[in-house]
Amino acid sequence: MRRFGMGLWAIGLLMTAASAPPAVAQLQRNAIAAPADQPYRFRHSGLTIPAMLEGMPRGRIEQFGTDELDVFANYERGSDAITLYVYRNVSGAVPVWFDRAGASIETRRDMYGIATAAGPATAFAPPGQSVASGLMGAWSVSKPPYRGTGLALLPMGDWLVKVRYSSATHDGAGIAARLPAILSALTWPTGLAAAAPAQPIADCTTPLDFPKKAKLVRDEKSNMMSGLLGGMLQSMASDKLAEKDTPDADAQKPATWCRDPGPSPVGAVYRRDAALDSYLLAFSDAGRGAWVAPDMSGLLLGKKGGKRWSVALVDMAETSNYPPLTALPRPAEVLALVQQPAISTTRTWGDKTITLNGGAMPGRR
Structure with missing residues (x-):
């Protein structure tokens, strides 16, 4: 050597x-030990998530691969569910991965049926930030039990945070109205460098x-x-x-x-x-x-x-x-x-x- x-x-x-x-291919999923009734701070990024979110209890916290570089947590109540992902930002940019996540929603006919956008994707400033570096969108869906699903994706230093919310109660417009409150319920790290402004992808x-x-x-x-x-x-x-x-x-x-x-x-x-x-x-x-x-x-x-x-x-x-x-x-x-x-x-x-x-x-x- x-x-x-x-x-x-x-x-x-x-x-x-x-x-x-x-x-x-499909990556291996591994559970991360965490008390279900306590907030959890992600090991590397510093984001802290609560034990309850939008009235839903937090379930398992898991990771794809090892070393907590791609971590996700699930919240569920009945047919309503929120999944929060935190993964290392290693390629592309927020618009790229938001576009891929939106395409995933629109092509999952087995889960959502026909997904109709509740409006154009919008840029927003993440909590504690002044630059509109995140993107948010929501869809009304045709397949029960869901009425709507939504997505927010934003940068957090060297990491990306993605929030997916699917609901049997809210349609796309209702999901869009709830996403900012969900983001505000998380505890974000401070002192982050400014990120690049985001805008939806076009051909x-x-x-x-x-x-x-x-x-x-x-x-x-x-x-x-x-x-x-x-x-x-x-x-x-x-x-x-x-x-x-x-x-x-x-x-x-x-x-x-x-x-x-x-x-x-x-x-x-x-x-x-x-x-x-x-x-x-x-x-x-x-x-x-x-x-x-x-x-x-x-x-x-x-x-x-x-x-x-x-x-x-x-x-x-x-x-x-x-x-x-x-x-x-x-x-x-x-x-x-x-x-x-x-x-x-x-x-x-x-x-x-x-x-x-x-x-x-x-x-x-």
Whole structure:
């Protein structure tokens, strides 16, 4: 193992044998022990939730994965239910994940039947904040026992908070009227840096152009460079994200996200500032996805390397990098690629390390 000192952080570089590809699948749920009659403070984010909310008792508190990076709590009374999620903000932005959550509501015919928006999604300032950095929406639904469901999603420092409220009593308009009171009933951390203003997502004016089939680059040395450089950038980005007292650059120069109108086998494709050479493939509404962008190793190699595109699979605690491609890949090609072993994995939480996987290089397959 070789370690590279990088100022305030260090990278552990470890060569390993080929390993199983990361799963783009259902994550394991684990219970978190908490007294049911006491408020609960989330371990990392500092948000405190009460034992009762909107007259509903709190049930189990659980997490997806480990280390409480993706935690949720349920409140229920009869057919009425509130679920509150707190997860690490590792990709995209509030408009992206609100759009995915809204799409989840509108396509769940088995649960809600036909969901009709009670009005346009609106931006709002989270409790204790002055910038309208959150988004809120509500729907009337046709399938009993529910009459309405609603959603609020907002930033909280390095975390995102999502509140889902489904009711057999309130229709969409009634849910919309209750969501601000529900948010105010939570105890929010103070001293947070200003977040970027949020606005609902719209379709990009033109779809991405995929001129040809993207092929894997099979040069082992340049692929190792790609894996290392991608890992270094991801580690530095996660360190910057952890500097809680430094305003986020997005708050000063907020990006505008749009939804690419082209097809996707899962989720949807989102483009920052309508970029033509990069995108985020958002799998669901839980903050995870695959980021596609020009590859740094190709830029450093110049004409010898040619332009390349990298694919990075973003999870709550780590980001996995895949062999670069010769062209901007289609979402279906990205989805197929991330089922294969990664060439490097960057831990973005806890011990910041980069693991290079020599056995995953395309030339060795």
